[in-house]
Amino acid sequence: MLVGLLFAASLVPVLSVETPAMIDYVNHLARMHLLVDAAAGHPNPAYEIDxxxxxxxxxxxxxxxxxxxxxxxxxxxxxxxxxxxxxxxxxxxxxxxxxxxxxxxxxxxxxxxxxxxxxxxxxxxxxxxxxxxxxxxxxxxxxxxxxxxxxxxxxxxxxxxxxxxxxxxxxxxxxxxxxxxxxxxxxxxxxxxxxxxxxxxxxxxxxxxxxxxxxxxxxxxxxxxxxxxxxxxxxxxxxxxxxxxxxxxxxxxxxxxxxxxxxxxxxxxxxxxxxxxxxxxxxxxxxxxxxxxxxxxxxxxxxxxxxxxxxxWPSAAVRSVAALVAVSIILINVANVASVWSAYRSDYAEIIMSFGLLRANSTILVARSDVEAGRINAPMFYAPTLAVHYATSFVPSLYTLSGQQPVRKSASKSAFEMQDALDYLPTTISQLNSASAGGTAPSHVRAWRTDYDYLYIVGDQPESIPDRLTSMMRGRRFTLYAIGK
Structure with missing residues (x-):
């Protein structure tokens, strides 16, 4: 009975939000939209179902x-x-x-x-x-x-x-x-x-x-x-x-x-x-x-x-103490998860609203501050990938790992293939500045000023950003910029 009640309590975070604030969850959700859209006859031209x-x-x-x-x-x-x-x-x-x-x-x-x-x-x-x-x-x-x-x-x-x-x-x-x-x-x-x-x-x-x-x-x-x-x-x-x-x-x-x-x-x-x-x-x-x-x-x-x-169990008292500690660990963790996920409801709603500002079939880059190390902002890292559904956009951060997902970048987007799985994480601001100066940077961001139309900076807003960016919308955990050509 106790385990059943604890399990019911553990499901509350999932049942109380539309989008759980898990780091990879929104990336998988975006891919599910691509698969469903393609099956319904509305494919995103930047991706192929394979x-x-x-x-x-x-x-x-x-x-x-x-x-x-x-x-x-x-x-x-x-x-x-x-x-x-x-x-x-x-x-x-x-x-x-x-x-x-x-x-x-x-x-x-x-x-x-x-x-x-x-x-x-x-x-x-x-x-x-x-x-x-x-x-x-x-x-x-x-x-x-x-x-x-x-x-x-x-x-x-x-x-x-x-x-x-x-x-x-x-x-x-x-x-x-x-x-x-x-x-x-x-x-x-x-x-x-x-x-x-x-x-x-x-x-x-x-x-x-x-x-x-x-x-x-x-x-x-x-x-x-x-x-x-x-x-x-x-x-x-x-x-x-x-x-x-x-x-x-x-x-x-x-x-x-x-x-x-x-x-x-x-x-x-x-x-x-x-x-x-x-x-x-x-x-x-x-x-x-x-x-x-x-x-x-x-x-x-x-x-x-x-x-x-x-x-x-040597005694009922010992068993009760052990159960109390276990129950406390479970409920404290569940309460923290529920609190974080509830806080993210407005953030996901804001970023979905921002997709209405994007030009259809645009190309989107996702970046973050170099000092962005807090776990609390990590669930926003892949939120911009939802633009593949809401704005029919191309977001290279969407998982398209060969041998793992049935979604591929189209042939016209082959230049944006990731060389390393960790490159799917948001690019740091220092990498953008390095790419602008002709320095070392992942291949998909080396020509970011000309290859991309929009830039999402997720997590904490950095004190300094590259020039020729026009702010279009600022949410609590992201800022949307248009990239000047």
């Missing part, structure tokens, strides 16, 4: 179908709600399957629900995590059944996760691999499980090589120093101090549980926890064009590992 059997297509496949019955905004929010429901219910179902009762996983899932990777608006990743949890449940349930049936079931989940999100597929594979390693009692069993797990993976790899559908971004970057601090910074996307406080509270709760010897380690828990730790330490921060790949493992282990602990 459907191929790429991974990471969950939202692109589901939302346009749902948008036949509701608005694109509502369909995208429904996708987020379904993803959150899959995550929480999957974690609880895993604990019920492994231990026969629910004690920890619901609380752990709700603590993780608005952690940093989910709160960034990585929608396919969150949906894929939910599917992966249910796939793990079914694997454990049917692992003792007929081998052919297990291979078929595993293949179905493998394909589903492949098209949902590759990282979610990795979480599924890592978990069942570690679980099976903890259960192996002989060589024949190990071979049987390895064949069952490897068959769809080998087939998928061969298919990607044959189809050319593998992501083109092959960069691998490690930020080892951050691996030590992410557990404290992962709890909240908007407020570092709050994130650290919540992270310390979670750590304190674990120490409390350990002091009272409430949690016991099972053999699968040791194998799964060790496997995730090793992968976290070795995982690059940037993988196949996606940033912060290693951070995603933190909420994943929060969703999975609690199901494999044994739990013994």
């Amino acid at each position: 459907w191929q059997l790429y991974p990471n297509l969950a939202i692109d496949l589901i939302v346009p179908l749902a948008a036949r019955f509701v608005s694109v905004e509502t369909a995208t929010r429904l996708f987020l709600l379904v993803s959150q429901t899959l995550v929480v219910s999957g974690a609880i179902a895993l604990e019920l399957k492994v231990r026969g009762r629910h004690q920890l996983s619901g609380f752990a899932a709700l603590i993780a629900l608005y952690s940093l990777p989910f709160l960034w608006g990585l929608l396919n990743w969150e949906f894929g995590c939910g599917v992966a949890l249910w796939a793990i449940v079914f694997w454990i349930h049917f692992r003792g059944g007929p081998w052919v049936f297990l291979v078929g079931l595993h293949t179905c989940f493998f394909i589903t996760l492949f098209f949902a999100h590759l990282f979610a597929l990795g979480i599924y594979g890592l978990t069942i691999g570690c679980y099976e390693a903890s259960q192996i009692r002989g060589y024949p069993q190990a071979v049987r499980i390895f064949v069952a797990m490897a068959f769809p993976a080998v087939a998928a790899y061969l298919f990607l090589v044959w189809s050319g559908g593998a992501p083109e971004q092959q960069d691998f970057t490690w930020w080892f120093g951050l691996k030590l601090v992410w557990p404290l910074m992962v709890m909240n996307c908007y407020n570092i101090s709050l994130s650290i406080a919540l992270g310390v509270s979670v750590a304190g709760l674990l120490v409390f549980l350990g002091y009272h010897r409430i949690l016991g380690l099972t053999r699968p828990a040791v194998f799964i926890g060790s496997g995730f730790l090793v992968v976290y330490l070795l995982m690059p921060a940037r993988l196949f064009g996606s940033a912060y790949a290693d951070v995603r493992l933190i909420p994943a282990i929060m969703l999975i590992l609690p199901a494999f602990f044994t739990v013994h």
Whole structure:
């Protein structure tokens, strides 16, 4: 009952706004508009729809179908709600399957629900995590059944996760691999499980090589120093101090549980926890064009590992204290998210209003101040991409990563292709000034004065801006300029 009430409270932020103030959310929303507009016979000439059997297509496949019955905004929010429901219910179902009762996983899932990777608006990743949890449940349930049936079931989940999100597929594979390693009692069993797990993976790899559908971004970057601090910074996307406080509270709760010897380690828990730790330490921060790949493992282990602990409460008082701390962490984080999202309602309304000032088929550049480091303004970074729908404009910041989205820049816009996935972030003012002086700058902004018609500066207004800009509208978190030729 308590977990159900907490889950209902956790859905309030999504239900109370039309556009959740997640960093990547508005970028995905803009792409959903492009797909729906094109299907309705109103394509944006600056973009091409290019459907191929790429991974990471969950939202692109589901939302346009749902948008036949509701608005694109509502369909995208429904996708987020379904993803959150899959995550929480999957974690609880895993604990019920492994231990026969629910004690920890619901609380752990709700603590993780608005952690940093989910709160960034990585929608396919969150949906894929939910599917992966249910796939793990079914694997454990049917692992003792007929081998052919297990291979078929595993293949179905493998394909589903492949098209949902590759990282979610990795979480599924890592978990069942570690679980099976903890259960192996002989060589024949190990071979049987390895064949069952490897068959769809080998087939998928061969298919990607044959189809050319593998992501083109092959960069691998490690930020080892951050691996030590992410557990404290992962709890909240908007407020570092709050994130650290919540992270310390979670750590304190674990120490409390350990002091009272409430949690016991099972053999699968040791194998799964060790496997995730090793992968976290070795995982690059940037993988196949996606940033912060290693951070995603933190909420994943929060969703999975609690199901494999044994739990013994020494007294009702100890249990009540632990529940109180967990409930407080959940509600404080949800309240902060609800407050931030509510504050952004007027900002998104303002920027949509500004699109009415734009000339149709114009080209828009997005920039930010060099000192713009506050997380609180980050949800505005991709808000101008909505102009691809409201003003039929071209905004290079819209995600068109090869092998990841079914939307491409048209051939006439090939000069605006991003050389690095991080270039999709707003350009800094110093980069604009450097480009104007013939200095170093990303390729898509080197001739920004002639290539673009309008400039949005998002976040805090810088003290100095390039010359020959005419202010057209100033909102609380953005300023729109016309670029003088």
